[in-house]
Amino acid sequence: MTKKWFQIGILGVFLLSLCLRFWGLERFNTLVFDEVYFAKFGNNYLTNTPFFNAHPPLSQYIIGIGIWMGSHLPFGQDTVNELTGSVRSPWSYRWLNALTGSFIPLVVAAIAYQLNHRYRFALLAGLFTACDGFFLVESRYALNNIYIIIFGLLGQWFLLLGLNHQNQQRYWYLVLAGVSFGASVATKWNGLWFLLGAYLIWIAAYIIRGIQSFPDNPNLVTSPATVIRQTKIFLNNWYRKWVDINRTSPEIALQTPLQKLTQINIFQMLFYLGIIPAIVYSIIWIPHLQLDRRYGFIAVHQKILSFHLQMGGNSADVHPYCAAWYKWPLMNRPIAYYYQTAESINQPLSVLQPPLPPGTEKIIYDVHAMGNPFLWWFGVAAILFLAVMLVLQVVIPWLQKKQLVVPANMTVNTWMSLYLILNYAANLLPWVKVTRCVFMYHYMSAVVFVFLAIAWLVDQCLSSYYREIRAVGISITFLILAAFIFWMPIYLGLPLSPESYKIRMWFNTWI
Secondary structure (H helix, E strand, O other): OOOHHHHHHHHHHHHHHHHHHHHHOOOOOOOOHHHHHHHHHHHHHHHOOOOOOOOHHEEEEHHHHHHHHHOOOOOOOOOOEEEOOEEOOOOHHHHHHHHHHHHHHHHHHHHHHHHHHHHHHHHHHHHHHHOHHHHHHHHHOOOOOOHHHHHHHHHHHHHHHHHHHOHHHHHHHHHHHHHHHHHHOOOHHHHHHHHHHHHHHHHHHHHHHHHHHOOOOOOEEEHHHHHHHHHHHHHHHHHHHHHOOOOOOHHHHOOOOOOHHHHOHHHHHHHHHHHHHHHHHHOHHHHHHHHOOOHHHHHHHEEEEEHHOOOOOOOOOOOOOOOOHHHHHOOOOOOEEEEEEEEEOOOOOOOOOOOOOOOOOOEEEEEEEEEOOHHHHHHHHHHHHHHHHHHHHHHHHHHHHEEEEOOOOOHHHHHHHHHHHHHHHHHHHHHHOOOOOHHHHHHHHHHHHHHHHHHHHHHHHHHOHHHHHHHHHHHHHHHHHHHHHHHHHHHHHEEOOOOHHHOOOHHHHOO
């Protein structure tokens, strides 16, 4: 794929995202799902109304700014309500989320390009992200998960850009990465998992380079005695590389971007991706603490922690859409954000109307926060495939030689696989120990790396010399696009007959 066609394709992906997110943005003149919290909180900042929020305040600041700007525009004011505490139009508290969500496919494509500099891989990653229903739904309402994702992804992108530059340019990109990671955590605490992923891949890069640098045999780790004896030499060399990081050899200059992580020493890592995010996170709290003086910085964090600890477990008795972490990858329990029935398509919608008796409804309006099933399922298969590939690179040589082997020259795709797997794990596995009620939208930060994985797999298929393998790549792409179109009515809340609604609810757990 040439650069020109890549640019045209990315522009098309952005316009698709933009149109889908802004179309009929004000259709439901009410507060949808958690808009009852976040749209109100955003408006509270404009009316100087103190309130307690169970999450950090950044997304509510942004929603408040969007409300203020949207209320001063000459369009989007046809429908209004007082549900936020002031007379506001639904368009005013949703438009900035829609705009922000439209850029997420572009950021994903930018990350993909930095990983292996392939235009087709980057375009597929952006396209698949634009064809996901969960991201589309979250972008169309005044909710906060979109901001966790975009700030976390920007942090990852700036980190990769920094690895591809030297000296002052690198440091500025690392500063931007630290600011972005801090902003992600300042939206929700689970934004910290993006930062955890960066640390994991950095540690992995040092471990791999350390194993490869044993002087007796750079590729083999043999007896425990050899390990103990050479660990001292290795740690000494490692420390010197940390202290004098600017002395790079010609072979380092030829490394993949992720291998260049070993050019960032521990002090730089702690400063740029530790201290700077912490400072940004702390500063973002200042306006909220000035508004609500009941709690100081420490006290408000204690109250937030207490709030989450007191929430019940993953049971339908706590919330009908609670879903434990292991149910997320297979999309076992999506969430109905809005559900309304009507006798005809011309009947005005109102959440104050009593629901029709079961079996008598003729029109169903359902906004379902549900991913693109084929995209999610194929993506999980791609992540597992990458994991198996990495394991086999170690297991097969071990079975042959009974020794641990780390390839001296790991390929770009191998490093990319390691990057995707570690970031996916960093954004999913911390939820294993969480006992409170959690929802499928908590999986959004992990599923982004699933999109990258399936885009990589399809790109590899399309590059094959075998027609059958290329056909597999084309078929996967077609199924993802077709599924997005098929389920689009429940992403956008379009009117459906009961029969049309049922054929889209494949499993009882989806309802």
